[in-house]
Amino acid sequence: MASLQEIVAFLDAELRISEIPDYSGAVNGLQLENGGAVTKVAAAVDASLPVVEAAVAAGADLLVVHHGMFWQGMQPLTRAFYRKIKAAMDGGLAIYSAHLPLDVHPELGNNVLMLKALGFEVSGTFFDWKGVRLGLVAETDISRESLILKVSEVVGGSVHVCPGGPETVRKIGLVTGGAGSEVAICPKSGVDTFITGEGPHWSYPLAEELGVNLLYAGHYATETFGVKALAGRLARDFALEQVFIDRPTGL
The missing domain is CATH 3.40.1390.30 (NIF3 (NGG1p interacting factor 3)-like)
Structure with a gap:
């Protein structure tokens, strides 16, 4: 107790x-x-x-x-x-x-844990919001199709893709949840492929115009990482039992 x-x-x-x-x-x-x-x-x-x-x-x-x-x-x-x-x-x-405090946590955060689950190392941050850098960046050399398969495996479901950018991915930007509307920040940060949960309709054609690959991996699916890790930390540090309540929305 x-x-x-x-x-x-x-x-x-x-x-x-x-x-x-x-x-x-x-x-x-x-x-x-x-x-x-x-x-x-x-x-x-x-x-x-x-x-x-x-x-x-x-x-x-x-x-x-x-x-x-x-x-x-x-x-x-x-x-x-x-x-x-x-x-x-x-x-x-x-x-x-x-919410955001968990997204951006360097060890327990949704962003860092999803990026690590994909097998990438953090090389920097991007997307400044009220003085907080909300997104993570990873340098890579992987085909777009291979990346899509990785993301699908990590979130355990389908990924909706706007193939607006290069077929060989060099710089990934990742913000879990509903950050698709922020796709315009990607070219300014050198990001050619943006992974997020979901976005408004207009984010897809905008990504095409900007030359950015946009991967919508599911708002819910991209935000299970942090709460699981947080519960695990509490269970370990305070000798508690733990359980994950899975209630996917499909969005």
Whole structure:
């Protein structure tokens, strides 16, 4: 058994929650507390009602997520939102969320772990947002088709590809999640191939115009790495049981 207060203090410091800016709906940090004790940590990408119910059913008393409960902004405690909060509170489930702080973490982050899973070393960063470098760069010499196969294997699914760039990939830029709309930054950074989760429709024709390969590997699929690693770290450092709640969206 571990103290929720000690775990939260560790997470806040390790992820630099107070230092890294984020979107207003992220509300990074502890979003819901419990009675103060933790024996089992669950990890998930989204703090949805089915995930909360599954975490409680699994006997978890701490849920660590990438997308927290407040992405839709302020809302009344009614209907599904009420049921979610009630399910968590009745089950003694605390909820902790980390969005961009987890994406950019040098060891536990979605970006670095996905890049390593692909077999590449980090050679630099790109995509500055409010003073934080959100993306990672890797130098390589690989065919576009071979890279597509690697990405598909790592995310365990299909990859939607805009083959707008060279057939031989020299410089990869990677930002997990929904960063496709940022494809315009790639040529400025010398990136010829951009790997992300998803993007708006217009990001595809824009990538073609810019001469960039754009690989949409799935928003959900590219953001499972960090929460799994974070739960593993908590399990190790605080002697906790752990479980991953897999709730893919297909997006």
